Amino acid sequence: MAEINDGNQYSTWVGLIYIFNLIVGTGALTLPAVFSRAGWMLGLIVILVLAFISFVTVTFVIEVMASANAIVIWRRIQQRKRALESLGDSEPFNSDSEDTPLVHAAVASSVGSETRHRYYVINEKIEMGEMASIFFSRFGTMLFYTCLVVYLYGDLSIYGAAVAKSLADVACTLPQNLTSNDTIPDAEACWENSSINRLDAYRLFLTLFVISLGPFVFFNVQKTKYLQYVTSGMRWLAFSIMIVYALRRIIVDGPQGNPSPVNLSGVPGLFGACVYSFMCHHSLPALVAPISNKTTLNKSLAVDYFIIAFFYLILAFTGAFAFEKLDNLYTLDFGPGGPEAFTSFFMVIIEYFLALFPVFTLSTSFPIIAITLRNNLQTLFLKEDGTYNFCLRKLIFPILAVVPPYLIAMSTKDLSILVEVTGSYAGAGIQYLIPTFLVYHARQKTQEVIGQGVINKFASPFKGIYWLVFVIVWAIACMILVSVHLMEVHLADRSVRE
Template identity: 50%
Template sequence: MADEYSSWVGLIYVFNLIVGTGALTLPSVFAGAGWLLSTILVSLLALVSFITVTFVIETMACANATVHWRRVQSHKIDESEVPDESDSEPENTTEETAIMSINRRTKRYYNLNTKVELGEMAKLYFNKLGQLLFYVSLCIYLYGDLAIYATAVSKTIVDLTCKTNNNNTEDYSTKCSESLDVLKIDMYRIFVTIFAFSVGPFTYFKVQKTKYLQIVTTGLRWSAFIIMITLAVIRLSKNGQEGHPDLVHLSGVPSLIGSSIYSFMCHHSVPGLIAPFSNKQHVIRQIGLDYLSICCFYLLLAMTGSFAFETLDDLYTLNFIPTESDNSGIFMEVIKYFLGAFPLFTLSTSFPIIAITLQNNLKSLFLDINLMERYNFFIRRLAFPTLAVVPPIVVAFSTHNLRTLVAFTGSYAGVLIQYIIPACLVYFARQHCTRNIGNYDNKYSSPFRHVFWFIFVIGWSIFCVIFVTANFIMQELHTK
C-alpha cells in the first residue's frame, strides 16, 4: 500500500509522539521526588504503560477479527476475502486437518491491517455506560492537554520578555521588569489572551498537520532535547554538581506520577500508528524496544538536569534562558533563547490539532455523527469549536501552575486513558471473541495475558489515584 511505512520508521513516529511536552516537566518533578525513588518509579511507570500498549494492540487485532467475523456472518463478504497470512490448506482433508483448517481460518481474522480507533473499540466491547465513560475520560484528558499547552506557551513568553533580579521564575507577584510597572501575573494573563485569539481561531477550520510541518517540528524537538542534555553535561563538567536532590522524597511522588503518566501517553494514537506498519510480525517486541529507549532517554534528561541546576523550573527549557549576568557569548545566547522559545514552536502548532480532535469527540458524545448534516451551521461549525477552546483557556488564565495541571491531567484522565480503559477493553474483547468466534488464537496477544496483569494494572491505577488525591487534600489542608 502507498501509505505504508517500514516498522522502524513507524517506531520513530511512536518515539516522536511520546517524547513531547511531558518530557519538559520531568526534570523538576524528578528532582522533587528524589533521584533514586524517581528512577525506580519512572522505570515502573514505563513498564505499566508498555503493558497497556500491548493491551491496545491485542484489542485492535480482536476488533479486526470481530468486524471481519460479522461481515462474514452477514454474508457481506466471502470468507476468502479476509486477509490471510498463513500457509495454504492441505489438499487431503481428514478430521484433524479439518479442525486445523477451521483454526487457521479463525486465526487469520486477528490482524492489524485495518485501523480501529479506541472509540470504535469501545463501541464494539463496552455497553452504553462504558462508551460514555470512555468519551468523557478522553475529552477531560484533551481538555487538560490544551490547558497545559496554553499555560506552557504563555509562561515561556513571560520568561522570555520579563527580566527581573528575582531568581524564582515561579514568583509571579513581582514586576515584569524595572522599566515596566506591570506584574508578571498580569503579563501572563495578557499572553494567554493573545494566544487564545491568535491560535484558537484555527480550531474553527479543518487544519491538518502537513508532512513538512511534522518534519520541521520533529527536527526542532530532537535538536532541543539533545542540546539540553549536552548543556547540562557541560555545566556539570565545568561547575560541578549544583543540584542536590534527595534520594527519596515522598511528597514529590504525586507530581512525578502525573508527569510520568503524561510523558508516556500514546495509547489514544496507537491504532493510527500501527496500522500502516508494512511488517507487523514483531510489532510488540519493537514497541517494547521503543519504550526502553524512551525510558532511558527520560532518565538521562532528568538526571543531568537534577544535578546540573540548583533549582529547576516546572518547564525545563526555562532553565536555559540567559540571565543578565550570563556572559556565555552571542552563539550560546542564541542557542539558549532557542531552547527557551522551543515550546512556542511545537505547542502552538499542536494546539489546533488537539482542539479539533477534542471537538470531534465532543460531537461523538453529544450528537449523531451519522446525521451531522441535519444540524444547523451554528451547532456544527461554531458551538463545538468554542466548547473545545474556551474551557482550557479559562483554566490557563486562572493558574500558571504547570506542575499541578500536569499532575491532575496525568493522574486522573491519564490513568483512565492509559491504564483502566486498555485493561478493560482487552478483558472484554477476549471474552467477546472467545464467545462469538470460538477459537481465540490471536497472534498479537499481549505477553502479559495472564489475569494477574489485568489485576495489577487496575490495582496500580487505584493506587495512583488514591495517592495523588490524598496528596491534593493534604496540600489544601496545609494551605488553610
C-alpha cells in the same frame, strides 16, 4: 470508521520513531523538576516501574486492535454470506474460504495456521472510539469519550500554560541581583517602572495565543508530514542541547543540585508527570496500522519503551544535578538573561531557542488537538443520525473546545499541578483503565464470536487475569495517592493565606 491501510505504509523502525516522537514531548520538560523533588533513587524506580506498566497496557491496546479487526472482518463476511443467500446463490462449503465462519470449531481446527491467523490482523485503522463502541456497552462508550475529552481539555490547558509561561519569561526582564535559588513572585513588575506584573504578562500572552490559534478549531486542519519532520527535528535538537549543556555543567563546574535519594512527598507529582510523559495509547491505531511488517511488533515496542525510559532518566538525572533549582518547565532553566546567561552571540541564540522551544512545537499541535477535542465532543453529545443546526455544530462545539482550557490556564500557571491532575486522573484512565477493560471485553467477545480455535498472534504476553487486576488496583491506588497530595497542597495554601 475503519480505514483500510493499503497505502502510505512504512517500516517497523519508522513506526517506532513516530511513536517515540509522539511520547517524548511536553511531558518530558516537566520531568527534571518532579524527579528532583522525589529523589534520584526513588525517581529512578518510579520512572522504570511506570514505563513498564505503560508498556503492559500498550500490549493490551495492540491485542484489542487485532481483536477489533477480527470482529470487523467477521461481520463483513457474515454480511457477504447473507447477501449471497438473499440472491439465492449457494456455494459449496469450503473450509479454506474467506467466507467460512470461524465460529465452527471443526472448521477452526481443520484450517492451516496461516488461515487461522488471517482474522487477527491490524490492516485497518480502527480508532479507540470505534473499538470502544465494538466492545463496550453504550454507557461504557460514553465513559470512554468522557475520559478522553477530559484528558484533551487538560492537554490543551498544559499547552496554553507552557506557551504563555515561556513567552512571559522571555519577554519580562529579570530583577537585579537575582540568584539561581530565588523565585520571582508573580506580583513582580514585568518591566522596570511598568504597571504590568509577571502574572498579567502571562495572561496577556495566553490570550494572544488563544486568539491567534483558536480560530483554527472552526475548520479542519491536517498535520502534514513535512510539519512533523520540522517539529521532530526541533525536538531532538532542543533535547540534545539541554542534555549536553547539563552534562557540561556537571563535568566543568561540578554538580550544582543535590537531590536526596528518597523523598516520598514528591512521588505524586512524579507519577502524574510520568503518566503524561508515557502517553501514546489514544494515538496508537493511527501509528501502528500503517506499519508494513508487524510480526515482531510487541518486541519492537518493548525496545522503544526501554529507549524512551533511558532517555527520560538521562534528561532527569542531568537536570537534577546540573541546576541548584529547577523550573517546572525545564526549558526555562536555560532562559536568556538569567544568572547562568551566556555572553557569546551564538550561545544567546541557543538560549532563546531553548526558552521558546515549547512555543514553536506546541503552537503547531494546539489547533490539531483542539479539533480532535471538538470532534469528540460532538461524538459524545450528538447522535450520528440526528440533524443539527449550523450554530450548534459549527459554533458552539468549537467554542466549547477552546474556552474551558483557556479559563483553566488563566486560573493557574503552575504546570506541575496541571500535569499532575491531567496525568493522574484522565491520563491514568486512558493509559491504564480503558486498555485493561477493553482487552477484557475483547477477549470475551472474540471467544464468543470467533471461537477459541483461532489464535490471536498479537495477543499481549501479559495474558493472565492477575495482570488486569494488578493494573486496575495500581491505577486506583495512584489516583488516591495523588488526591491525598492535592488535598494536602490545598490545605497548606489555605493556611498560608489565612
